[in-house]
Amino acid sequence: MCPVLLSNAKLLYDPYSLRTYADKSIYLEDGIIEAVSESSTGYKTDLVIDCKRKLVLPGLANTHTHLAMTLLRGAADDLSLRDWLSKTVWPSERRMGRDHVRAGTALGLVELIKSGVTAFADMYFFEDAVEEETVKAGLRAHLAPAVSDGGVPASDVTDVLAMVKSKRNSNLIRWALGPHSLYSCSKETLLTVAQAKHDLNLPVHMHLAETRWSEHRSMEIYGLREVDALERLGLLGEDFLGAHGVWLTKQEVNKLGNYRGAVSYCPVSNMKLAEGGHPPIPEMINSGVRVSFGTDGAASNNSLNIFETIKVGALLLRHMRWDPAVLSPAVALRMATETGYAVLGFPRHPLAPGGIGDLITISLDTPSLQGHPAMSVASSLVYSPPLNVEDMIVDGRPVMVERNILHLKEEKVIEDFRKASLSLEAAS
Amino acid sequence: MCPVLLSNAKLLYDPYSLRTYADKSIYLEDGIIEAVSESSTGYKTDLVIDCKRKLVLPGLANTHTHLAMTLLRGAADDLSLRDWLSKTVWPSERRMGRDHVRAGTALGLVELIKSGVTAFADMYFFEDAVEEETVKAGLRAHLAPAVSDGGVPASDVTDVLAMVKSKRNSNLIRWALGPHSLYSCSKETLLTVAQAKHDLNLPVHMHLAETRWSEHRSMEIYGLREVDALERLGLLGEDFLGAHGVWLTKQEVNKLGNYRGAVSYCPVSNMKLAEGGHPPIPEMINSGVRVSFGTDGAASNNSLNIFETIKVGALLLRHMRWDPAVLSPAVALRMATETGYAVLGFPRHPLAPGGIGDLITISLDTPSLQGHPAMSVASSLVYSPPLNVEDMIVDGRPVMVERNILHLKEEKVIEDFRKASLSLEAAS
Secondary structure (H helix, E strand, O other), X not given: OOOEEEEEEEEEEEOOOOEEEEEEEEEEEOOEEEEEEOOOOOOOOOEEEEOOOEEEEEOEEEEEEOHHHHHHOOOOOOOOHHHHHHHHHHHHHOOOOHHHHHHHHHHHHHHHHHOOEEEEEEEEOOHHXXXXXXXXXXXXXXXXXXXXXXXXXXXXXXXXXXXXXXXOOOOOEEEOEEEOOOOOOOHHHHHHHHHHHHHHOOOEEEEEOOOHHHHHHHHHHXXXXXXXXXXXXXXXOOOEEEXXXXXXXXXXXXXXHHOOOEEEEOHHHHHHOOOOOOOOHHHHHHHOOEEEEOOOOHHHOOOOOHHHHHHHHHHHHHHHHOOOOOOOHHHHXXXXXXXXXHHHOOOOOOOOOOOEOOEEEEEOOOHHHOOOOOOOHHHHHHHOOOOOOOEEEEOOEEEEXXXXXXXXXXXXXXXXXXXXXXXXXXXX | OOOEEEEEEEEEEEOOOOEEEEEEEEEEEOOEEEEEEOOOOOOOOOEEEEOOXXXXXXXXXXXXXXXXXXXXXXXXXXXXXXXXXXXXHHHHHHOOOXXXXXXXXXXXXXXXXXXXXXXXXXXXXXXXXXXXXXHHHOOEEEEEEEEOOOOOOOOOHHHHHHHHHOOOOOOOEEEOEEEOOXXXXXXXHHHHHHHHHHHHOOOEEEEEOOOHHHHHHHHHHHOOOHHHHHHHHOOOOOOEEEEEOOOOOHHHHHHHHHOOOEEEEOHHHHHHOOOOOOOOHHHHHHHOOEEEEOOOOHHHOOXXXXXXXXXXXXXXXXXXXXXXXXXXXXXXXXXXXXXHHHHHOOOOOOOOOOOEOOEEEEEOOOHHHOOOOOOOHHHHHHHOOOXXXXXXXXXXXEEEEOOEEOOOOHXXXXXHHHXXXXXXXXXX
């Protein structure tokens, strides 16, 4: 693997340590940061990225998405979750094939890269196609093939388990199980998933307490609220990643915290689907639940811009709690980097020798990054996010250089996406 | 004035008519759209902008901002409105001079242009410096010199009236009066402003019902809620533009509607300052209040991205009303174009011959604009807003071509801003 040098970075910001550093060069080799030094000379490398006018920071994690749902972006924007699933999403998904998923995922990867996401958690079907596109693009992913009993292709629990058993984790890919939700999987299916989780030691990624109705269904089916039902089923644990958690009670939050479970906060999706609540983020953090940010899929957001999600997530908490200090920008950025990476099971990546080589850069000449001398880097990134990310390195390898995405051809991705989008519609 | 041709635009979207058109050329002369035709030949022009892969739409209006507050961006991000004003904003503003305002405004103009804003309403002091920078950049503005009794420079009502009387409206600039708020101006000052409004036939732009406390202060001072107090003072009318309107009662909404008054919806600022409420947007629209979008200043947002504001505004309503259909993307875009322009007093600008020449373009190859075949242009723009605007024409003249801002030198603007920012801090 070729070494990369980020030379003379004007500014480094490390959300792990909450520190900034000026005028450093970063040398990456074999996937990790080999050196951070004052000088940019003496390093052997084929690729030098000039960072004289740039801010360098660790890449961001998007811990809940369904990339291929770019195919359903804008299909129905004014529906609540239940109508949206039953009238639009599920009927379309029943028609999707592997090539649709591949094309939709590739477009989603382009959007992730442009917004600075170096690692993400995806839950969908034909997740082997997602794996191929992700490895091609050079990102890291926590991949959970979706399990459901709703007739969506490739989501039968037997098929999913066979697929996952045939897979191996790598530097870039970590496999998980994706039982869609308590309401879309039968008890039998969920017990099978829980057994496999224990036998194969796999993480679980599923929708959790997204709506009042999902909690209500859990009571109807199990006589228990969602977290209690998940515990009974044997699905909770440190490697449990629940998406949303909007309607969790304090008792559920405490239980989840005791398990060191994780929740992906998806504020844009929650607001767009008009779920009416907001997740108890401060209470979760205080209880030990590991909280990070997710965009959700493009059909319920509709962008895949993690910077937008972080800002909206901070705004929503300030608004709902009548408290402008409820979530500091520094804590928000830690959630989007350190916690997100930990939740996805990837190694820590502080900006120091030995840290993994997942970095992004932003131009310091971005107008919205200019402000009062007291403005912190964290505040800028959270409240006046940059429109464009300049460079991205993942696992020590360049993914985007000067806004050019290297391993996916953007024009071709868009062309293929348009064909896939039309063919999916034609199949209806 | 040199004619401009937007040749072979792939797509035109007109929020005024809610229609899209394909493959048209737009010829602009003397500030207006002279022709919209199938062919791009036969027009005399020095500037042809190739729009083969672009979407063309009318420019957006940002109806409440304080551009120079870029200088205070990030100065204090975790305070509520009252603390933020008294501890941070007002002390800094008392130290500001004309050159600070000029530098802060120029940076704000760059941000507006990049996010597609062709016309805006600004309220601040040294508004003559804002005028100069705006004319230089080539944007349209509704300029309200701020009046207050808080010791901020150049905001004394006598000085402001002398300045405004010396000014004339132009194609680009429309002058207004900017009494800051009911709580920061004395009754005497507001009566003086009201008299001048009638004598000089000037619009009024002021903060309105932004917090529970501001309504409370109005009750304390006037024994009336804000809209009733404004009526009593003689400040209401068709040319009244109130910013925020978060805590208006139904009775106030009806009264404002009867006057055909206007409210600028500033959701990001409201959420960031943790005001705890949301303006009654559907009720205002139903009552005849003209509602448009504002970013507010960069110190309480902290970006000046109108696309972000539109999206957050739609999301906040969906969230608070538990109703995913509360504000359609088409209505939101009309608010940001047609209504915004009407409120600022600029002529209508539909995409048709005779419409004023305020246009922006966006690349159709933007990843987030790809989606389901049923996705509308309005939905794309509202829910998956483009990261970058490509071109901007205002009053028939190019302002930005292929992301290059023509009349402001971006590097110089940032350099001057940094100096001004440091000199303001040094003065403390």
